[in-house]
Amino acid sequence: MRELQGILCIDLENAPLPIQQIACTRSFGHPVTEQAELAQAITEFASRAAEKLRRQKQQASQILTFVRTSPFRRQDDQYSLSMALALVRPTLNTGVPVNAPLETLKAIYRPGFNYAKAGVLLLDLMPEGFVQGELAWGEPSSATGRDTKDRSRVMSAIDNLNTRYGRGTVKLASGGIEHGRLLQLGAVQSSWKMKQERRTPRYTTHWQELAVVKG
Numbered sequence: 001m002r003e004l005q006g007i008l009c010i011d012l013e014n015a016p017l018p019i020q021q022i023a024c025t026r027s028f029g030h031p032v033t034e035q036a037e038l039a040q041a042i043t044e045f046a047s048r049a050a051e052k053l054r055r056q057k058q059q060a061s062q063i064l065t066f067v068r069t070s071p072f073r074r075q076d077d078q079y080s081l082s083m084a085l086a087l088v089r090p091t092l093n094t095g096v097p098v099n100a101p102l103e104t105l106k107a108i109y110r111p112g113f114n115y116a117k118a119g120v121l122l123l124d125l126m127p128e129g130f131v132q133g134e135l136a137w138g139e140p141s142s143a144t145g146r147d148t149k150d151r152s153r154v155m156s157a158i159d160n161l162n163t164r165y166g167r168g169t170v171k172l173a174s175g176g177i178e179h180g181r182l183l184q185l186g187a188v189q190s191s192w193k194m195k196q197e198r199r200t201p202r203y204t205t206h207w208q209e210l211a212v213v214k215g
Contacts (some may be wrong), residue, residue: 001112001167002194010033019056019058019125020123020125020127021120021122021123022049022053022056022060022118022121022122022125023049023121023122024045024048024049024052024119024120024121025045025066025110025117025118025119025120025121026041026045026117026119027070027116028115028118029119030040031070031073031076031114031115031116032114032115032116032118032194033111033113033114033115034114035105035106035109035111038067038105038109038115039102039105041102041118042065042102042105042118042120043098043102045101045118045119045120046063046093046094046097046098046100046101046120047092047097047098049068049082049099049121050093050094050097050098050122050155050160051094051119051127051162053092053097053122054092054155054156054159055107055159056126056130056197057128058092058125058126058127058200059090059091059092059125059126059127059128060087060090060091060097060122060123060124060125061086061087061089061090061091061123061124061125061126062084062085062086062087062122062123062124063084063085063087063096063097063100063101063104063120063121063122063123064082064083064084064085064102064120064121064122064123065081065082065083065084065085065100065105065118065119065121066080066081066082066083066108066118066121067079067080067081067105067108067109067115067117067118068080068081068115068117068118069113069114069115069116070114070116071115073116076114077111077112077113078198079110079115081108082108083102083104083108083122083197085103085104086124087100090124090126090183092128092155092157094158095154097120097122101120135173142168144155156174158170181192181199203215
Protein backbone atom coordinates (compact mmCIF):
# COMPACT_ATOMS: atom_id res chain seq x y z
CA MET A 1 0.00 0.00 0.00
CA ARG A 2 2.84 2.39 0.79
CA GLU A 3 4.36 1.88 -2.68
CA LEU A 4 0.97 2.71 -4.25
CA GLN A 5 1.15 5.97 -2.31
CA GLY A 6 4.56 6.76 -3.78
CA ILE A 7 6.63 5.66 -0.78
CA LEU A 8 9.78 3.78 -1.89
CA CYS A 9 10.12 0.56 0.12
CA ILE A 10 12.88 -1.23 -1.82
CA ASP A 11 15.71 0.68 -3.47
CA LEU A 12 16.10 0.05 -7.19
CA GLU A 13 19.51 -0.89 -8.56
CA ASN A 14 20.17 1.31 -11.57
CA ALA A 15 23.34 -0.63 -12.40
CA PRO A 16 23.98 -4.32 -11.79
CA LEU A 17 26.59 -5.18 -9.21
CA PRO A 18 29.93 -6.37 -10.64
CA ILE A 19 30.14 -10.13 -10.85
CA GLN A 20 32.52 -11.96 -8.55
CA GLN A 21 33.62 -14.77 -10.86
CA ILE A 22 33.58 -15.88 -14.50
CA ALA A 23 33.21 -19.55 -15.36
CA CYS A 24 33.54 -21.40 -18.64
CA THR A 25 32.78 -25.12 -18.34
CA ARG A 26 31.63 -27.73 -20.84
CA SER A 27 30.68 -31.38 -20.94
CA PHE A 28 32.57 -33.26 -23.64
CA GLY A 29 30.89 -34.84 -26.63
CA HIS A 30 32.85 -38.04 -26.00
CA PRO A 31 34.96 -39.28 -23.07
CA VAL A 32 38.46 -37.80 -23.07
CA THR A 33 41.43 -39.77 -21.76
CA GLU A 34 44.54 -37.95 -23.01
CA GLN A 35 46.10 -34.94 -21.30
CA ALA A 36 46.75 -33.29 -24.68
CA GLU A 37 43.03 -33.23 -25.46
CA LEU A 38 42.23 -31.85 -22.03
CA ALA A 39 44.83 -29.13 -22.58
CA GLN A 40 43.13 -28.09 -25.82
CA ALA A 41 39.75 -27.90 -24.10
CA ILE A 42 41.19 -25.98 -21.12
CA THR A 43 42.86 -23.53 -23.52
CA GLU A 44 39.57 -22.76 -25.26
CA PHE A 45 37.65 -22.43 -22.00
CA ALA A 46 40.26 -20.10 -20.50
CA SER A 47 40.36 -17.99 -23.67
CA ARG A 48 36.59 -17.53 -23.65
CA ALA A 49 36.61 -16.63 -19.97
CA ALA A 50 39.34 -14.05 -20.60
CA GLU A 51 37.26 -12.50 -23.39
CA LYS A 52 34.32 -12.11 -21.01
CA LEU A 53 36.68 -10.64 -18.43
CA ARG A 54 37.84 -7.91 -20.83
CA ARG A 55 34.32 -7.13 -22.01
CA GLN A 56 33.37 -6.41 -18.41
CA LYS A 57 36.54 -4.35 -17.89
CA GLN A 58 37.75 -6.51 -15.05
CA GLN A 59 40.84 -8.51 -14.19
CA ALA A 60 41.30 -11.74 -12.27
CA SER A 61 43.68 -12.49 -9.43
CA GLN A 62 42.94 -16.21 -9.02
CA ILE A 63 42.25 -19.00 -11.51
CA LEU A 64 40.66 -22.38 -10.75
CA THR A 65 40.79 -25.41 -13.04
CA PHE A 66 38.83 -28.64 -12.64
CA VAL A 67 38.34 -31.96 -14.41
CA ARG A 68 35.92 -34.75 -13.60
CA THR A 69 34.46 -37.95 -14.91
CA SER A 70 30.74 -38.58 -15.41
CA PRO A 71 28.79 -39.85 -12.37
CA PHE A 72 26.24 -41.28 -14.81
CA ARG A 73 28.77 -43.70 -16.29
CA ARG A 74 28.73 -46.12 -13.38
CA GLN A 75 30.89 -48.59 -15.27
CA ASP A 76 33.79 -46.08 -15.20
CA ASP A 77 36.18 -45.35 -12.36
CA GLN A 78 35.26 -41.98 -10.89
CA TYR A 79 37.64 -39.06 -10.41
CA SER A 80 37.20 -35.35 -9.76
CA LEU A 81 39.72 -32.72 -8.72
CA SER A 82 40.18 -28.97 -8.90
CA MET A 83 43.07 -26.65 -8.16
CA ALA A 84 43.26 -22.88 -7.80
CA LEU A 85 46.32 -20.75 -8.55
CA ALA A 86 46.65 -17.28 -7.04
CA LEU A 87 48.32 -14.75 -9.32
CA VAL A 88 50.96 -12.33 -8.10
CA ARG A 89 49.29 -9.56 -10.11
CA PRO A 90 45.67 -9.33 -11.34
CA THR A 91 45.50 -9.74 -15.10
CA LEU A 92 43.21 -9.62 -18.12
CA ASN A 93 45.80 -10.97 -20.56
CA THR A 94 44.63 -14.23 -22.18
CA GLY A 95 48.12 -15.72 -21.91
CA VAL A 96 47.98 -15.84 -18.10
CA PRO A 97 44.46 -17.38 -17.78
CA VAL A 98 45.64 -20.04 -20.24
CA ASN A 99 49.14 -20.75 -18.88
CA ALA A 100 47.96 -21.01 -15.27
CA PRO A 101 45.25 -23.67 -15.95
CA LEU A 102 47.66 -25.64 -18.14
CA GLU A 103 50.14 -25.72 -15.27
CA THR A 104 47.49 -26.87 -12.77
CA LEU A 105 46.20 -29.43 -15.27
CA LYS A 106 49.58 -31.17 -15.10
CA ALA A 107 49.08 -31.56 -11.34
CA ILE A 108 45.45 -32.72 -11.30
CA TYR A 109 45.47 -34.96 -14.39
CA ARG A 110 45.49 -38.69 -13.74
CA PRO A 111 45.74 -41.24 -16.58
CA GLY A 112 43.27 -44.08 -16.92
CA PHE A 113 40.05 -42.10 -16.47
CA ASN A 114 37.29 -41.19 -18.93
CA TYR A 115 36.96 -37.46 -18.36
CA ALA A 116 33.52 -36.04 -19.14
CA LYS A 117 33.82 -32.39 -18.14
CA ALA A 118 36.36 -29.67 -17.46
CA GLY A 119 36.29 -25.98 -16.78
CA VAL A 120 38.08 -22.78 -15.86
CA LEU A 121 36.90 -20.21 -13.30
CA LEU A 122 38.34 -16.71 -12.95
CA LEU A 123 38.04 -15.60 -9.32
CA ASP A 124 38.69 -12.57 -7.11
CA LEU A 125 37.74 -10.14 -9.87
CA MET A 126 38.51 -6.46 -9.57
CA PRO A 127 38.25 -3.34 -11.74
CA GLU A 128 40.48 -3.17 -14.80
CA GLY A 129 42.55 -0.22 -13.62
CA PHE A 130 43.36 -1.62 -10.19
CA VAL A 131 47.09 -2.06 -9.57
CA GLN A 132 48.50 -3.80 -6.52
CA GLY A 133 51.82 -2.33 -5.42
CA GLU A 134 54.59 -4.84 -4.74
CA LEU A 135 58.30 -5.35 -4.45
CA ALA A 136 59.87 -6.73 -7.63
CA TRP A 137 61.34 -10.08 -6.56
CA GLY A 138 62.80 -12.54 -9.04
CA GLU A 139 62.22 -12.87 -12.75
CA PRO A 140 58.87 -12.26 -14.47
CA SER A 141 56.73 -15.34 -14.94
CA SER A 142 53.72 -15.36 -17.26
CA ALA A 143 52.28 -18.41 -15.50
CA THR A 144 51.92 -16.50 -12.23
CA GLY A 145 50.89 -13.16 -13.62
CA ARG A 146 54.25 -11.35 -13.35
CA ASP A 147 54.31 -10.29 -16.97
CA THR A 148 55.39 -6.62 -16.91
CA LYS A 149 54.45 -5.94 -20.52
CA ASP A 150 51.16 -4.24 -21.23
CA ARG A 151 49.41 -6.44 -23.78
CA SER A 152 46.04 -4.75 -23.68
CA ARG A 153 46.36 -3.61 -27.33
CA VAL A 154 47.19 -7.15 -28.46
CA MET A 155 44.24 -8.57 -26.53
CA SER A 156 41.95 -5.89 -27.98
CA ALA A 157 43.11 -6.73 -31.52
CA ILE A 158 42.46 -10.45 -30.97
CA ASP A 159 38.98 -9.75 -29.58
CA ASN A 160 38.15 -7.49 -32.54
CA LEU A 161 39.28 -10.09 -35.08
CA ASN A 162 37.26 -12.86 -33.42
CA THR A 163 34.21 -10.61 -33.23
CA ARG A 164 34.47 -9.65 -36.90
CA TYR A 165 35.43 -12.98 -38.46
CA GLY A 166 33.99 -15.48 -35.97
CA ARG A 167 35.00 -17.12 -32.72
CA GLY A 168 38.29 -18.97 -32.90
CA THR A 169 39.67 -17.03 -35.88
CA VAL A 170 42.69 -16.09 -33.76
CA LYS A 171 43.59 -18.25 -30.78
CA LEU A 172 46.53 -19.68 -28.88
CA ALA A 173 48.40 -22.62 -30.40
CA SER A 174 47.73 -24.83 -27.37
CA GLY A 175 44.06 -24.81 -28.35
CA GLY A 176 44.81 -26.73 -31.55
CA ILE A 177 44.63 -25.76 -35.22
CA GLU A 178 41.48 -26.87 -36.99
CA HIS A 179 41.17 -27.51 -40.71
CA GLY A 180 37.60 -28.50 -41.28
CA ARG A 181 37.03 -31.41 -38.93
CA LEU A 182 40.69 -32.33 -38.54
CA LEU A 183 42.80 -31.05 -35.69
CA GLN A 184 46.35 -30.96 -36.95
CA LEU A 185 48.26 -29.93 -33.85
CA GLY A 186 49.77 -32.99 -32.27
CA ALA A 187 47.55 -35.25 -34.42
CA VAL A 188 44.90 -35.11 -31.68
CA GLN A 189 41.23 -35.20 -32.66
CA SER A 190 38.83 -32.73 -31.03
CA SER A 191 36.56 -35.39 -29.57
CA TRP A 192 35.98 -33.16 -26.54
CA LYS A 193 33.79 -30.80 -28.59
CA MET A 194 30.19 -30.71 -27.46
CA LYS A 195 27.53 -32.51 -29.46
CA GLN A 196 25.32 -29.98 -31.25
CA GLU A 197 23.28 -32.09 -33.64
CA ARG A 198 20.05 -30.93 -32.01
CA ARG A 199 21.00 -27.32 -31.48
CA THR A 200 18.32 -24.78 -32.38
CA PRO A 201 19.24 -22.92 -35.60
CA ARG A 202 20.72 -19.44 -35.09
CA TYR A 203 18.06 -17.62 -37.07
CA THR A 204 19.09 -14.11 -35.97
CA THR A 205 22.88 -14.36 -35.77
CA HIS A 206 24.07 -16.67 -38.59
CA TRP A 207 23.61 -16.01 -42.30
CA GLN A 208 23.64 -19.68 -43.29
CA GLU A 209 20.88 -20.47 -40.80
CA LEU A 210 18.35 -17.76 -41.65
CA ALA A 211 14.75 -18.94 -41.69
CA VAL A 212 13.47 -19.70 -45.19
CA VAL A 213 9.84 -18.99 -46.08
CA LYS A 214 8.50 -21.30 -48.77
CA GLY A 215 5.47 -20.21 -50.77
